[in-house]
Amino acid sequence: MKRRAFLVGTVLAGATLLGSLLPAPGLTGAAAAASPAKVTFIQEWPVADGFWIPWVLGKDKGFYAEEGIDLDIVAPPTVADTMKFLGTGRANVAFTTVMDVIFAKEQGAPVEAIGRYGKENNWGIISQQGKPYTVAELKGKTIGIYNDAWSKAQLALMLKSAGLTLNDVNMVTAADDTVPLLLQKRVDAITGITNAEGTEMTTMGKQTPEFLAAIKHGVPNTPILMFAGNQAWLKANPQLAKAFMRATEKSIRYAVEHPDEGVAAFGKAYSKAYDATFIKQQWADTVPLLAPVDGRSLQMDLAVWKELLTAIQAQGIVKSPLPAEQYFSNQYLP
Structure with a gap:
């Protein structure tokens, strides 16, 4: 199995992301209506895992296409590259961890959490x-x-x-x-x-x-995994970002309600890195963290963020955290 640490020490490797921000792709307005807009979605891990089942299935079912999105699901070269891709605009959105978002912000990266994956810290x-x-x-x-x-x-x-x-x-x-x-x-x-x-x-x-x-036993109830966006891309493409989150919520709901179909879609997409027994069990273990899927499932809570930031500051992980409101936004949720 793979390392499931929640904080990558070399998440940015000293890079000054603000200085290397690249133009973010994405179509808006009439152009978006004429053809699907490509949205690059960088993942948290170099090897496909069962956490990806909702968007793999959602892409296969056409949920993203229905929103005018050509979804490109990209695995990073290394675990340290997810936020580099997002911060520099090589990816528009990311599946990542709460601590990676916090550390990226500490480095000045233009990233923002836009939805949670799961309802609690498990x-x-x-x-x-x-x-x-x-x-x-x-x-x-x-x-x-x-x-x-x-x-x-x-x-x-x-x-x-x-x-x-x-x-x-x-x-x-x-x-x-x-x-x-x-x-x-x-x-x-x-x-x-x-x-x-x-x-x-x-x-x-x-x-x-x-x-x-x-x-x-005293640990903040902050979901570990979440979705994040490049802030320049979000600002330039707010409707496309909302479309992405609508399709993602729909995909999560469908995958929770049709677990076998989700596992099958994952197997079809990643047959070369597919451990059928593990992925089926992993998705079975993930579903309780997501269900039931409703209008608040992806919504983040200010009080929870404040509790987390207070805890990591007390532990010396981050010396001077930003105000909690600067780490996330619910404005792109359905």
Whole structure:
């Protein structure tokens, strides 16, 4: 399986994106009516995963074409390239993480979150089936974790809820995947999300893992994944951006209601990188985070953003965050 860290340390690699902003493609007005407008949609990961099922299926069903959009779903060369593509205008919209948006904004990149993917933070502590832990019981335990600031910050907040600190646990860093550490019994528990590491425990480990939800122990309930747009493109193409979000909401709803059809469309599009068992289970694990799909499903909440920014500032991840309103906008939602 792949690394599911939520903060890419080299997200911008020191690039000054404002200085290298390229003209963003996209048609408006009469030109858009005459022919579909190409919208370049950069993904969060170099290899296709089940999270993409809604727009893969939506493109196949013609939902984007109905909105006058020729959707180009692009995988980045590396995990660090998603926000580079978006910030420089080589992509119009992105499927990315909340922390990547925050760090891109800190670097001055012209990006903005325009919708959430999922309704809650599904990160937490995962352990072997039949071996659940309370937060207090993690004291002295060995935990597999990724080497990113937000994972460590969330673990620190969880431990704090039981009067513990990171010094009270033994952390083993996984460069690529925490799940093998747990299956090989090299650690007592791992950090991860229900529809990635949790999915892998089910498919590779052949078990139903125990899950200790972070949001029940002091961690902000901010969805990890979201949609973002290049601000110059959004400003120049507001109606096209709204059309993209309408088609995306419709695609998510349809994929949730027709899971087998979604998995089949994904398999057709990405047959060379297709693990049928994993993708089917991953989508089954993702659907509860999205359903039911309604008019508020993609809408972001100011209070939740403020809570997240307060938490990461307290943990020293971002020293001087911007006002919460500068990170996101709901104006492009249906």
